[in-house]
Every structure is written in structure tokens, then in C-alpha cells.
Amino acid sequence: MTVAERGGVATARNRRKGSPSDKRLDSRQGRQQGSSTTTGPLNWLVVPALVIFLVFAVLPLAGVLLLSFTNWDGIGSITFAGVANWLRAFGDPTMYHALWLTFLIMALTWIIQTPISLLLGTFTAGTQKYRALLAVLYFLPLLLSSAAIAIAYKALLDPNFGLAAGLHMPFLAQDWLGQPQLALGVVIFVVSWQFIPFHTLIYQGGVRQIPKSLYEAASIDGAGRVQQFFFITVPQLKYTIITSSTLMVVGAVTYFDMIFVITGGGPGNATRNLALDMYLTGFKANQMGQASVTAVILVVLGLSIALWLQRLGGKDKNGSQLEGM
Amino acid sequence: MKPNPTTRRSFLTLAGLAPLAVWGLAACGTSGPGGSTGGAGSASMWSLTGAPGETIRKTSIDGFNKANPDNQVKLTFFQNDAFKTKIKTAIGAGEAPTMIYGWGGGGLKAYAQAEQVLDLTDWLAENPKVKDRLFPSAFGAATVDDKIYAMPNETVAPIIFFYNKELFDKAGAQPPKTWDELLALAKTFNDLGIAPISLAGQSRWTSMMWLEFMFDRLGGPEVFNDVFAAKENAWSAPAAIEALTKVQELVAANGFIKGFSSITADSNADQALLYTGKAAMMLHGAWTYGSMKNDGDGFVQDGKLGWFDFPAFEGGKGDLTNTVGNPGQYMSISAKASAEDQATAKKYFAEGMLDDAEVTAWIASGAVPIVTGIEDQLAATDDKDFLTYVYNTAKNAANFQQSWDQALSPTAAEALLNNIDQLFTKSITAEQFAKNMNATLGQ
Numbered sequence: 001m002t003v004a005e006r007g008g009v010a011t012a013r014n015r016r017k018g019s020p021s022d023k024r025l026d027s028r029q030g031r032q033q034g035s036s037t038t039t040g041p042l043n044w045l046v047v048p049a050l051v052i053f054l055v056f057a058v059l060p061l062a063g064v065l066l067l068s069f070t071n072w073d074g075i076g077s078i079t080f081a082g083v084a085n086w087l088r089a090f091g092d093p094t095m096y097h098a099l100w101l102t103f104l105i106m107a108l109t110w111i112i113q114t115p116i117s118l119l120l121g122t123f124t125a126g127t128q129k130y131r132a133l134l135a136v137l138y139f140l141p142l143l144l145s146s147a148a149i150a151i152a153y154k155a156l157l158d159p160n161f162g163l164a165a166g167l168h169m170p171f172l173a174q175d176w177l178g179q180p181q182l183a184l185g186v187v188i189f190v191v192s193w194q195f196i197p198f199h200t201l202i203y204q205g206g207v208r209q210i211p212k213s214l215y216e217a218a219s220i221d222g223a224g225r226v227q228q229f230f231f232i233t234v235p236q237l238k239y240t241i242i243t244s245s246t247l248m249v250v251g252a253v254t255y256f257d258m259i260f261v262i263t264g265g266g267p268g269n270a271t272r273n274l275a276l277d278m279y280l281t282g283f284k285a286n287q288m289g290q291a292s293v294t295a296v297i298l299v300v301l302g303l304s305i306a307l308w309l310q311r312l313g314g315k316d317k318n319g320s321q322l323e324g325m
Numbered sequence: 326m327k328p329n330p331t332t333r334r335s336f337l338t339l340a341g342l343a344p345l346a347v348w349g350l351a352a353c354g355t356s357g358p359g360g361s362t363g364g365a366g367s368a369s370m371w372s373l374t375g376a377p378g379e380t381i382r383k384t385s386i387d388g389f390n391k392a393n394p395d396n397q398v399k400l401t402f403f404q405n406d407a408f409k410t411k412i413k414t415a416i417g418a419g420e421a422p423t424m425i426y427g428w429g430g431g432g433l434k435a436y437a438q439a440e441q442v443l444d445l446t447d448w449l450a451e452n453p454k455v456k457d458r459l460f461p462s463a464f465g466a467a468t469v470d471d472k473i474y475a476m477p478n479e480t481v482a483p484i485i486f487f488y489n490k491e492l493f494d495k496a497g498a499q500p501p502k503t504w505d506e507l508l509a510l511a512k513t514f515n516d517l518g519i520a521p522i523s524l525a526g527q528s529r530w531t532s533m534m535w536l537e538f539m540f541d542r543l544g545g546p547e548v549f550n551d552v553f554a555a556k557e558n559a560w561s562a563p564a565a566i567e568a569l570t571k572v573q574e575l576v577a578a579n580g581f582i583k584g585f586s587s588i589t590a591d592s593n594a595d596q597a598l599l600y601t602g603k604a605a606m607m608l609h610g611a612w613t614y615g616s617m618k619n620d621g622d623g624f625v626q627d628g629k630l631g632w633f634d635f636p637a638f639e640g641g642k643g644d645l646t647n648t649v650g651n652p653g654q655y656m657s658i659s660a661k662a663s664a665e666d667q668a669t670a671k672k673y674f675a676e677g678m679l680d681d682a683e684v685t686a687w688i689a690s691g692a693v694p695i696v697t698g699i700e701d702q703l704a705a706t707d708d709k710d711f712l713t714y715v716y717n718t719a720k721n722a723a724n725f726q727q728s729w730d731q732a733l734s735p736t737a738a739e740a741l742l743n744n745i746d747q748l749f750t751k752s753i754t755a756e757q758f759a760k761n762m763n764a765t766l767g768q
Contacts, residue, residue: 175586178526265743267752281739286435
């Protein structure tokens with residue numbers, strides 16, 4: 001099993017480097033060999049991807065950076081504004097509040113989603129029939145679009161005609177979207193509800209990759225289920241956790257659509273995070289220059305967090321966790 | 326605000342990568358029918374999807390195209406929110422359609438200042454027949470610096486104070502004539518366990534309608550005109566502070582239904598509160614009449630829906646015939662279009678728009694087109710009481726204040742809605758509101 005797996009990895013690497021015929025099983029050798037034989041014509045294959053990346057990612061990014069130094073209402077002429085937009089952004093309490101909210105939502109959604117997805121993923125990784133059935137039910141939110149989820153929750157949370165009236169449970173008739181704390185809670189709940197299935201899926205795949213022999217060895221040594229979970233499952237899932245967390249955290253920086261539909265940033269500014277602030281400033285208030293400042297901050301924030309999380313994985317993150325197996 | 330109950334729905338057409346959204350949309354969203362493509366004497370028009378406007382506009386254009394083989398209008402429909410983003414981008418990129426649909430006010434002012442739309446003042450002066458058949462009040466929001474930049478069209482939708490007659494009978498109450506009577510009614514209904522006033526506070530523009538009326542009743546149109554003219558500290562005028570304070574008193578007296586900040590107008594939940602007998606009164610656009618008739622299970626048909634003029638304030642300066650809302654919808658001509666295309670557009674304005682067939686179609690849909698002299702046609706409908714009330718309100722209004730969020734620039738409107746939200750939840754005081762809004766004057 002393990003030999004075949006490594007062979008697979010090596011083959012994939014060799015293909016990427018352009019020597020598909022080489023089917024050597026040792027991955028290290030494959031790596032060395034690949035780096036020394038890059039042939040000419042194949043370099044051209046990278047051009048379409050590079051062009052798309054430049055035109056749709058790098059150029060717009062440069063454009064946003066330029067726009068952040070201008071005043072533009074989206075219709076009239078663009079005028080140079082110097083650093084005025086940046087000064088205003090850094091002197092604006094709404095901006096700091098939006099930044100704080102972004103981190104708060106990031107932290108809270110991570111804290112809620114990770115343990116639940118990890119447990120659900122481990123649970124649904126089992127091969128029993130009832131688990132497969134439950135897994136299908138858990139994954140249902142994945143099939144819905146953010147806007148649909150937001151509209152549905154908005155209707156459910158209506159104090160007069162929503163869940164409270166439908167289920168005859170008066171305690172559900174709170175001012176859900178009218179109280180700052182409650183509204184933030186609603187946002188975090190709905191985000192978690194929407195994305196836990198996705199991360200469960202990632203963890204399910206991760207758990208299924210853990211060799212059975214590890215568990216067999218552990219149970220021979222007398223480890224119980226809880227110990228197996230903490231000493232085998234969780235450590236073996238290290239990279240899965242990093243991947244899932246990166247998606248959660250970077251995703252949290254850009255949560256926008258669902259919040260926009262469900263609260264519109266309200267009440268007041270209670271749920272106006274950075275991404276939403278950017279949209280409202282740019283497309284509702286027509287201040288493209290000011291919105292570009294927010295956009296640049298978002299990009300820098302998202303990239304630094306993603307980079308930091310990748311570092312967490314260690315330099316040797318492409319190495320196998322199954323060395324010696 | 327538009328005379329269509331579904332238009333505020335916030336379906337997103339963009340999700341994508343948020344950091345790139347600002348530039349990406351501005352740079353890439355320019356495809357679509359160009360302004361001056363096609364043969365001589367053809368014009369393009371973008372209009373909104375949704376009943377009944379979509380069908381009425383299509384029928385009108387088809388009729389015009391058939392009658393004028395040399396002047397063809399090409400019509401494209403967009404969903405409301407998508408349209409708002411797209412038209413802005415198209416105009417910015419110089420690729421606007423010949424005829425630009427809009428809501429007048431601040432949005433039109435931005436187009437006019439960027440010299441993107443044609444000045445129609447002289448053309449209308451030369452064609453008095455085109456102008457004089459429409460409500461004079463409809464031209465206010467089409468005028469920037471004394472020049473008319475848009476042709477009013479479609480329907481008028483003032484804001485109406487609705488009430489549930491059945492609940493008023495139960496409470497032995499009469500429609501309030503003064504603000505004090507309204508405050509007294511709040512207590513009466515609360516004592517009966519009925520919410521006095523339904524309000525979809527989450528949508529914010531719903532709360533704004535209260536302030537629009539209160540500013541006018543207390544201080545007359547001048548108060549908001551000063552804001553519109555960006556006079557210094559216009560939001561802290563005595564009448565403005567009084568209105569802001571009084572609305573918070575109504576909130577404190579539980580005048581609005583409990584949890585109103587969680588109620589949204591998108592789902593028409595505020596209307597449902599009125600027709601299911603959970604709330605006694607509601608201040609809302611005239612367009613809600615149609616949806617309450619549809620959804621209310623006979624509420625309107627059985628005569629349980631009543632309406633009255635917004636109450637007066639003791640010592641208030643505003644004329645009691647003054648009203649607020651949407652004086653009409655607007656159609657401008659792109660300054661970038663060719664002369665032939667512009668001529669076609671003018672021809673459509675003069676002959677096609679709001680012709681007899683279109684007027685009849687709007688009335689049949691339960692709305693009041695902005696045309697004078699249609700009393701008899703309105704009186705022949707099932708909804709004659711309501712339509713005649715709307716017609717007379719619009720026709721007799723000494724001042725027809727356009728909705729503030731349409732009248733102000735988008736920047737100021739966004740700040741306004743945000744501050745109204747905080748005012749109604751009592752997160753800020755009247756003075757703080759005035760201070761925050763004074764900072765946006767002239768933006």
C-alpha cells in the first residue's frame with residue numbers, strides 16, 4: 001500500500017516536470033531528476049495561466065492601488081487625491097470598527113466551526129450505513145447559495161411571522177437583527193451553519209486517509225477511543241487542520257454576500273465588516289477611491305494571514321506524515 | 326423607492342473575490358448594448374424587469390416601433406439592483422444606452438454634472454403639449470439648477486398613512502388628526518395588546534418616510550430644501566431637531582411594533598402585520614395597496630383598509646396638502662448618443678411614452694400614471710376610492726417631496742440611512758444625528 005502510494009506521488013511530480021515516462025518509485029529521486037530537465041517548449045504552456053493571472057489578478061490589484069489615491073464617483077472624471085483617502089481611512093472610527101469586526105468574526109467562526117467540523121468529519125468517516133445517511137443530511141447546506149440561505153434566515157428570524165410563530169416558541173421572538181450583539185451572533189451562526197458541512201467534508205477525507213494500522217497498534221497498546229482521537233486522529237490531521245483553517249480564516253476576511261443580504265451591515269454599523277464596508281462605500285455611497293483603500297487593506301490582510309498560516313505548517317510541509325510506515 | 330414591492334430585494338449579482346470587486350466590476354462590467362450603434366434613427370433603452378412595468382414598457386415600445394419604421398427603439402431589461410450597478414458603470418465608460426432610466430434627484434444630478442445627460446428644458450418649452458399633460462410636481466426631481474434633465478414617466482407613488490378599520494372600530498378610535506392624537510392612540514392600542522404602528526425598520530428607508538413627513542409638517546419644505554442646497558448646519562435647524570426628538574418619543578412610547586428593527590420590507594412582513602390585525606397603522610408607499618390586495622385574503626376587498634393624511638403638529642409650518650414619496654420615474658437622454666438617436670428618443674418621449682394605451686395599462690395594474698385629466702378613468706376602476714385619493718394627493722400637493730435617499734447624493738443617502746437606523750434604535754440622540762448628517766452636507 002505505502003509503496004504504491006509513494007509511486008503515485010512520484011508519478012504526479014514527474015508529470016508536472018515534464019517526464020511522464022519516468023515511473024521511478026522513489027520520490028526523492030524523482031524530484032532531483034525533474035529539476036534538472038526542464039525542456040523549452042513546455043515553458044510556453046504556462047503562458048495562458050500567467051496571462052489570465054496578470055490580467056485578472058495583478059492588473060486589477062495595481063488598479064485598486066492607483067484608485068485608492070484618487071477621488072472617483074464611478075461616473076465623472078477621476079481626480080488625484082494624494083493620500084487624503086488613506087488619512088481619512090486611518091482617522092475613521094468606522095474603519096477600525098470594521099477591522100475589529102472582521103477579526104472578531106474570523107476568530108469566533110473559527111472557534112465554532114473547527115471543533116464541530118473535526119468531530120463531524122471523524123464521525124462521518126466511519127463506514128457504517130447510518131453514518132453515511134447522516135453525512136448526506138449534514139451536507140445539505142452545501143447545496144444552497146449564500147443569498148438563498150440569508151433570505152431564508154431573514155424570514156425565519158422575523159419576530160412576528162418567523163420560527164417563533166411557526167413553532168409556537170415565544171422565546172425565539174427576539175429582536176434578532178435589531179440588537180447589535182444578537183445581529184452579530186446571527187451572522188456568526190449562519191456563517192458557521194453554512195460552512196461547517198464543507199469543512200466536515202475536508203476532515204472526513206483527511207480521517208479516511210489515516211492508515212488503519214495506526215489505530216490497530218494504538219488499541220493493542222491499550223488506547224481508548226478518546227485517546228485515539230487526540231493522539232492519532234488530531235496529529236495526523238495536522239495539515240488538514242491547517243488547510244481548513246486557512247480557508248475559514250481567509251474566507252472570513254471576505255464574508256460579504258450573506259451579511260449584506262441578512263443585515264446590510266446593521267443595526268447601525270454592528271455587522272459592517274471590512275468587505276461589506278468596501279462594497280457599501282464603493283457601490284452605495286459611490287466613493288470608489290475610499291473603497292479602494294479598504295480593498296487594499298483587505299488584500300494585504302488576507303495575504304498576510306494566509307502566509308502566516310502556511311508558515312505554521314513548517315517549512316517541510318510537503319513532506320509525508322507517514323515516513324517510516 | 327419604486328412602485329413595486331419586490332424591488333428592494335437584495336439579490337446579489339456579484340460575489341466573487343471581494344478585494345477585486347471594486348476594480349473588477351468597474352473595469353469589466355461594460356458589455357451591453359452600446360449607445361450609438363445601429364443604423365440612423367435607432368435608440369436603445371434599458372428598463373427594469375418585474376410586473377407590471379416590464380410588460381407595459383414592452384407593449385409601448387413595440388407599438389412605437391410598429392408605428393415608426395424609421396425610428397426603432399431597442400429595449401433591454403435588467404433586474405433592479407443589477408441595473409443600478411450596470412447603468413453607473415456604463416455611463417462611466419461612455420457606453421450608456423440612449424435612454425437612461427432613473428429616479429431623478431441626486432443620481433440625476435451626478436449625471437448632469439458629469440454632462441452625461443441631455444438638457445431637455447428648451448425641447449420641453451418648444452413642446453408644451455408634452456409637458457403640460459403631466460403632473461407639475463413630477464418635474465421637481467427632474468430639475469437640476471433650474472434645467473430639466475429627465476422626462477418624468479410611469480406612475481406617482483406618494484407615501485400613505487394606512488390603517489386597519491376593524492381594529493380602529495374595536496378600539497373605538499378615529500384616525501388621528503394631530504401628532505398628540507397619534508401618541509394617544511399608541512397608548513390605546515398598546516393597552517389592547519395590539520401594536521400601534523407596523524414598521525419594517527430593518528429596511529431603514531421605511532423609517533426615513535416618517536422623518537420626511539415630520540420635517541415637512543413641522544418646518545415646511547424649506548427644512549429639507551436647505552439640506553438639499555447644502556446650507557451649513559441644515560440638519561440642526563430647530564424644526565429638524567424637533568422632528569428627530571419627537572420620532573424618538575414615539576419610539577419610547579412603543580408606538581412602533583416591538584422588534585421593528587428585525588422586520589424587513591423585502592418580505593412584505595410589515596404589510597402582513599397590518600392586514601393580519603397585529604398592527605393598527607402603517608406608513609408606507611402607495612404601491613403596497615396592490616400587494617395587500619393580493620396577499621391580504623380579502624382585507625382590501627372587504628373595505629377593512631383605510632387611509633388618512635399624515636397628522637399635523639401644533640404650531641407646525643408645513644402645508645397639510647404637502648406629501649412625500651416618488652413623484653414619478655425618470656428617463657434621460659444620453660449626451661453621448663448620436664443626434665439621430667437623440668431625435669428618436671425625443672420622438673418616443675413625445676408620442677410613445679404614456680400614450681392612451683399605456684395610461685390605461687397602468688391604471689389597470691392599480692397604479693396612478695403621472696398624467697392629469699384621468700379622473701374618469703380612475704373612477705371606473707374597482708379601486709376608485711384609493712386611486713382617486715392618490716391622484717388627488719399628487720395633484721393637489723403644494724409640495725411633493727421626493728424620497729430623501731433618491732434626492733440626496735448616493736454618499737449622503739448612505740450616511741442618512743445608517744444614521745436613521747441608529748436614531749430609531751436610540752443608539753444616537755437627535756443632536757448626534759444632526760451632527761453626523763451636517764458632516765455629509767455638500768457631499
